[in-house]
Amino acid sequence: MEYEGKYYNGRVSKGIPAFIVLEENGISINYSTGEENGHVFWELEGIQQSEFNDATTLLRYGKYPQQSIAVFEQGFREALQQKYKGSAFLKSNYTSFLNTGLLGLAVVGLSLFALTMAFFIWGVPFLADRAAAHFPRDFERELGTNLHEKMLMAYDVDSARTVALNKYLDNLQVTSDFPIDAVVVKGDEVSAYAVPGGFVVLHDGLLQKMERHEELAGLLGHEIGHVQLRHSTRAMARSLSYYMLLSLLFGDVTGIAGVIIDNASTLHNLEYSREAEQEADKAGLVLLQQNKLDPKGMVWLMERLDSGEPEYMEFISTHPRTQNRIEELNRQIKEAKYKPASNPALEAAWEELKKK
Numbered sequence: 001m002e003y004e005g006k007y008y009n010g011r012v013s014k015g016i017p018a019f020i021v022l023e024e025n026g027i028s029i030n031y032s033t034g035e036e037n038g039h040v041f042w043e044l045e046g047i048q049q050s051e052f053n054d055a056t057t058l059l060r061y062g063k064y065p066q067q068s069i070a071v072f073e074q075g076f077r078e079a080l081q082q083k084y085k086g087s088a089f090l091k092s093n094y095t096s097f098l099n100t101g102l103l104g105l106a107v108v109g110l111s112l113f114a115l116t117m118a119f120f121i122w123g124v125p126f127l128a129d130r131a132a133a134h135f136p137r138d139f140e141r142e143l144g145t146n147l148h149e150k151m152l153m154a155y156d157v158d159s160a161r162t163v164a165l166n167k168y169l170d171n172l173q174v175t176s177d178f179p180i181d182a183v184v185v186k187g188d189e190v191s192a193y194a195v196p197g198g199f200v201v202l203h204d205g206l207l208q209k210m211e212r213h214e215e216l217a218g219l220l221g222h223e224i225g226h227v228q229l230r231h232s233t234r235a236m237a238r239s240l241s242y243y244m245l246l247s248l249l250f251g252d253v254t255g256i257a258g259v260i261i262d263n264a265s266t267l268h269n270l271e272y273s274r275e276a277e278q279e280a281d282k283a284g285l286v287l288l289q290q291n292k293l294d295p296k297g298m299v300w301l302m303e304r305l306d307s308g309e310p311e312y313m314e315f316i317s318t319h320p321r322t323q324n325r326i327e328e329l330n331r332q333i334k335e336a337k338y339k340p341a342s343n344p345a346l347e348a349a350w351e352e353l354k355k356k
């Protein structure tokens with residue numbers, strides 16, 4: 001049986017039409033350039049399989065100048081397999097082809113796995129954070145309202161102090177996209193936190209530590225800063241991003257709000273970045289300045305808490321670099337010099353808040 005193909009002699013790149021015959025101990029090639037006819041014989045041991053693709057079988061032979069043949073006929077490959085079954089050039093190349101295939105697959109598989117892992121570890125929280133930064137305001141407020149209600153179930157609200165605190169807030173100039181609702185809850189916990197959509201929860205334990213109302217104004221400014229800059233919303237979205245992803249995967253978009261609300265307790269443990277804390281500090285300072293209150297208010301509070309037992313205080317505990325924050329605040333205070341004025345309305349509300 002003769003197969004038609006092209007013969008390459010290794011010296012000239014052009015292929016020469018050839019007839020190929022598979023013999024017992026090798027391949028016989030008869031070629032014809034039109035001007036001259038030639039014949040070569042390839043010993044089996046010198047043959048290398050170069051590549052198989054669907055249409056073409058390519059074989060190489062010998063050292064430099066390396067000859068090769070390309071055969072386009074369909075039956076040629078099967079004929080090779082039958083004739084030289086078990087011979088080195090078929091076997092070795094098949095094995096190596098197989099190895100490359102598996103190795104390639106393994107590499108692709110591992111890369112995909114690594115990409116998927118990277119997506120889950122960094123991508124998902126990042127996307128959740130970005131998404132949360134663009135929640136519509138109404139949605140965020142509604143979310144926060146539900147969240148806030150759910151959280152308050154775990155606390156004992158101090159109604160009298162809550163009224164006084166909101167009176168204090170009413171007399172404070174605040175810049176925010178959200179209406180601000182603050183609540184005082186009973187208990188010794190020295191902490192305060194911001195709930196998405198405009199809610200601030202202040203523990204009585206922290207209120208009792210304060211000695212001047214400027215400290216409260218600074219603290220409120222700080223927490224309102226977290227709300228306004230969406231730190232709490234974004235941090236919640238990051239920490240709950242896997243649940244959010246699941247509810248998205250199951251096509252339950254409204255479920256996202258449910259997931260966040262079901263995890264209201266997460267709010268206690270939210271960690272903000274140092275940048276976020278500094279931004280919130282700055283917001284606190286701006287609020288003090290807007291209201292012509294002594295800008296030292298927040299610094300006093302921090303210094304007091306830092307020397308005491310600060311471990312519960314979100315202000316202090318999220319990041320240990322309280323000294324850096326105080327220094328940064330002091331620097332900003334120096335830049336913006338103004339004369340603090342007294343504010344009778346705020347002082348009256350403060351007196352009410354501190355009443356035994």
Ligand SMILES: [Zn+2]
Nearest residue numbers: 277280314315
């Ligand atoms: Zn903070």
